[in-house]
Amino acid sequence: MDKEHIFFENYARNWDRDRKADDKVLSAFMELAAVRPGSVILDAGCGTGVFLPYLSEAAGRGGCVEGFDYSQQMLDVAEEKFSHLANVTFTPGDVLKYHFPEKHYDVVCCLNFYPHVAAHSREVIRRLYDALVPGGMLLIMHDMPRKAVNAIHGGEPVLPPVDILEEKLISAGFSVVIAMDTERFYFIKVVKAADESDFVYDDDEPRSGVAAHPLHHHHHTETKRVLNRLSRITGHVEAIKRMIEDGRDCSDVLVQLAAVHSAVAGVSRVILKDHIDHCIVDAIEEHDTEAVENLKKAINTFVK
Ligand SMILES: C[S@@+](CC[C@H](N)C(=O)[O-])C[C@H]1O[C@@H](n2cnc3c(N)ncnc32)[C@H](O)[C@@H]1O
Missing domain, CATH: 1.20.58.1000 (Metal-sensitive repressor, helix protomer)
Incomplete structure (x- = not known):
């Protein structure tokens, strides 16, 4: 376990006390995401599950949501809070190592997660791309402004300006639908080509x-x-x-x-x-x- 992983294991029980989610912003994210009922959703780095009830409601009875996190403690807290949601399951795993099923998820959410894998961004983006169905969407979201995110990470530019992240996503095969970097939040919605032959790779x-x-x-x-x-x-x-x-x-x-x-x-x-x-x-x-x-x-x- 690396230092960051240990940090989350130790912090899990106090996470919700110290890190209050901004409900208004999370609701705005759901509006922007426009998740279809019946969707199969992965909440990557779900932590204590702040976004799970929103996703569960959007997926509805015909859909399902998988809370995914490498910290067992974070996942335990999420499960204690939300195991009553019938369409939600909990999977322990490292996004960098887990064998995600290919072309499986309609939606992959990364809420307040990207900076933790920013050092391996291309690998993570490629893995999540492969896990999405053609036409599936990837959401990269922060319920605080980019500057605040980077300040939490010691001033390191772990969350880049949207156009820089857009470029990485585009070169992995995504099309950008929404990219917002505001005083209150950061939100990127990209979709995988519906038919992979639609996408002309940069190298072409x-x-x-x-x-x-x-x-x-x-x-x-x-x-x-x-x-x-x-x-x-x-x-x-x-x-x-x-x-x-x-x-x-x-x-x-x-x-x-x-x-x-x-x-x-x-x-x-x-x-x-x-x-x-x-x-x-x-x-x-x-x-x-x-x-x-x-x-x-x-x-x-x-x-x-
Ligand atoms: C800042 S928290 C965000 C949690 C939640 N999405 C939220 O917004 O409250 C980041 C989460 O990502 C998880 N995480 C970090 N690196 C990970 C990795 N490589 N694989 C899976 N989970 C990871 C951490 O355990 C932690 O729960």
Whole structure:
């Protein structure tokens, strides 16, 4: 057992006393996640189970939730609190070693968990990707701001800005649906391609940035990613329209709108980066001052 594992074993009985979950934020996470009834859910690093009742309710009688943690003490506390929930089970195991069934879970949740495996992030992301069914979703959530999370971890940047984690998730094969890094919480929702052949791995894309066409018709390596994101944003906006038609609570609608806002900012960042990486590098080489001026204007509009 390493030091951190021992820490959780010893802390389990006092965890709920010292670390009060923010119920409002957890409810907002459930809104953003939009888990379907009947889902098979893994709560990775479930700890004392703060999120289990939310997941249990969302999964409903036709679904099930597996609380998973390497600390037996944490899991014992979770089981004492929530063994009455008929669709919840408890599994001891290390995310880095456990043989998860392949293509099994519809949803994998990591609430306040990612920093504990950040040193092995690629391995963990790959394992959770493999455990998800095609089209399944992975949620990475913190019910406190990123700065506070990193402060708890001695100032180490264990929880990176969303765009950095997004890149890792995308290169593992996920598409980003929502990425929010706010004053109150951190929330990323990504989905595994419904059909794995839909996903074009980064390595399949030309990386050279050499213009295949004359100037102003540069090759954009991120086109597929941008189109995927825009399709999801369109779907999300349609869902918000339906919420308004159904007379849903304004605060729920605002949470969804904030998610769209952050998704639009995310897609803008991808386009801007692509533009800088490819078009502008070429434009500078070819002394195309107009293209450089246009970039300045685009950046000014983007940062307004
Ligand atoms: C900060 S706690 C969060 C617990 C709970 N999700 C919550 O939000 O209250 C992190 C949890 O992850 C568990 N954990 C850390 N590394 C793990 C690993 N490699 N495999 C499984 N569980 C792990 C710890 O035992 C602990 O319960």
